[in-house]
Amino acid sequence: MIHTPALIVHGGAWDILDEAVEDHKRGCSNAVAAGWRVLAAGGSALDAVTAAVVVMEDDPTFDAGRGSFLNADAEVELDASIMRGSDLKAGAVAAVRRLRHPIQLARLVMEGSEHVLLVGRGAEKFASSRGIKFCRTRDLLVGRELQRYQALRSRKDFHVREVFEKQPRGTVGAVAFDNSGSLAAATSTGGTPQKMPGRVGDSPIIGAGTFADNESGAALSTGWGESILRVLLAKTACDFLKEHNDANRAAKEAIQVLEKRVAGKGGVILIDRFGGVGLAFNTPRMAYALRQGEKIFKIGI
Ligand code: ASP
Secondary structure, three states: OOOOOEEEEEEEEEOOOHHHHHHHHHHHHHHHHHHHHHHHOOOOHHHHHHHHHHHHHHOOOOOOOOOOOOOOOOOOOEEEEEEEOOOOEEEEEEEEOOOOOHHHHHHHHHHHOOOOEEEHHHHHHHHHHOOOOOOOHHHHOOHHHHHHHHHHHOOOOOOHHHHHHHOOOOOEEEEEEOOOOOEEEEEEEOOOOOOOOOOOOOOOOEOOOEEEEOOOEEEEEEEOHHHHHHHOHHHHHHHHHHHHOOHHHHHHHHHHHHHHHHOOOEEEEEEEOOOOEEEEEOOOEEEEEEEEOOOEEEEEO
16 A cells, blocks of 8 residues: 655754744755655655654754753763664664764664664774764864853853743754655754753653654654653654654653653654654744645745
8 A cells, every 4th residue: 555655854843043044944855855755756755764863963053963062061962862763773873973974873773783772982893894974073062062062161151941931943853654655764863052062862762752653653852852861752752653643642741741740841752653744843933845745845944
């Protein structure tokens, strides 16, 4: 049976500033275009989410790849993960440096190792052994983030929760449903500004940042990682799908759990096992774009 493909991407759930809205819309739309080219040609959900995330990692609008936040040591440390719903295979990397496309390394962990999650130096060693080229930290750095680092460094009262209410950019991710009826999800992030070196958020943690299961659905989280981790937000959203198969309702219920149980902030995007698309967030804004079949295309903030 041939299914109608679907694709949704997000560019973070934060208080996206008015002046950054157009860049977010353009970035999300470019990512959907890249992922859709794969799906429209009959490609897999896994290839589609990889293609979409690579485009967003290259776009300095987002906190992923180039344009990422700096940590407290003025380093860029990146997290990414990917999961396939047909066999629950997953790959992830955390706290990796000097990589333009951590999502490609996460995929290599999934397809070319017996592990699910590699971190730091070990992940970088694995990347070298597979011929992945490293860049310089400064290739990932944009002036805007250097200025943010300098401004936040001098503040004693800074708490990461405030970035989800006041700061303008976030993580990226894509969820896809292909014409064979298979799901996949992928996410990539620079984490949060001023994070401690070695801090790992929700994004590379399967079940928290990313989840895909052809028997329920595929979901991604974005927002305040320390809260998302504690409620396994992506898996929680997919569990709600098992109850009623309403993608928007499942996303809303997952965000209610995040808010009520841990006073969390963030957003969820997901696709159910029939290709239905849903999203919800409790931050001021979330950037997203979606496509379902040839007719439905939507960009939102
Ligand atoms: N969830 C990410 C983290 O805490 C940040 C984000 O989604 O923008 O690392």
